[in-house]
Amino acid sequence: MSLKMLTHFQVFDSQRFFSGKKFLLLKLEPWQEGTDREHLRTIGTKVTGVIAVDETQYTKDLKGVNEGETVTFKVRKSLTSFNNWQPLQTVFVAVAFDRVSIWGDYHNQLSVRVPELKEIEN
Template sequence: MKYLNQFSVFDLDKFLNGKKLVVTGCAPLKDNDTGKVLGTRVSTVIFADNTEYRHKDGETGSNRFEKLNIKVSKIISVPENAVVIPVNAVGTIYGEFRNQLSIKAEDIRIVQPPKQ
């Protein structure tokens, strides 16, 4: 992803402001060592990104269509194509170039169910 370093003391609420997250799937969140189910991994895509970023001279861009996995600490089911917001979530930037984002949340709130 781009521009994550602008949120070094990472303010997930500020980063998600102006974005629309659409669910692409759910899967069990498992402990890598034991295989025990710890919760749910909700896969989303940033469908809309209206965040104003500080760009370098002449550069443009956004995080539209970037994928975000949200690790929820309980077993839930969220329908595909629902628009969601993570509840009581914390974001952590990681990676060699500080361009990866890990999100952990207590729950997922559906703000717009999928269209039938």
């Protein structure tokens, strides 16, 4: 994942950045945390999606620059909560955020925790 134009959101405006974005589900996996393999506990689900639609206005003339990039959302819900979600078929949006932070050597990565993701009609 190598997102672009994140510096325009340094005081990160999650609502503005994620509005106008639709994600296509790539994969679901357990979200686990712990000090080592023997002490891992499942916290929820990691949902990875590719930005299928990016209508976010980044600058006056720049729009849609993150289409095709991936984002992984950490959701405090079990994998079974996503039983009806199918890779490369389910389209979803993020509407509420617990924590979003920019990281990486080039400040082009996101760490995203959300209470839920909303499936939408294709």
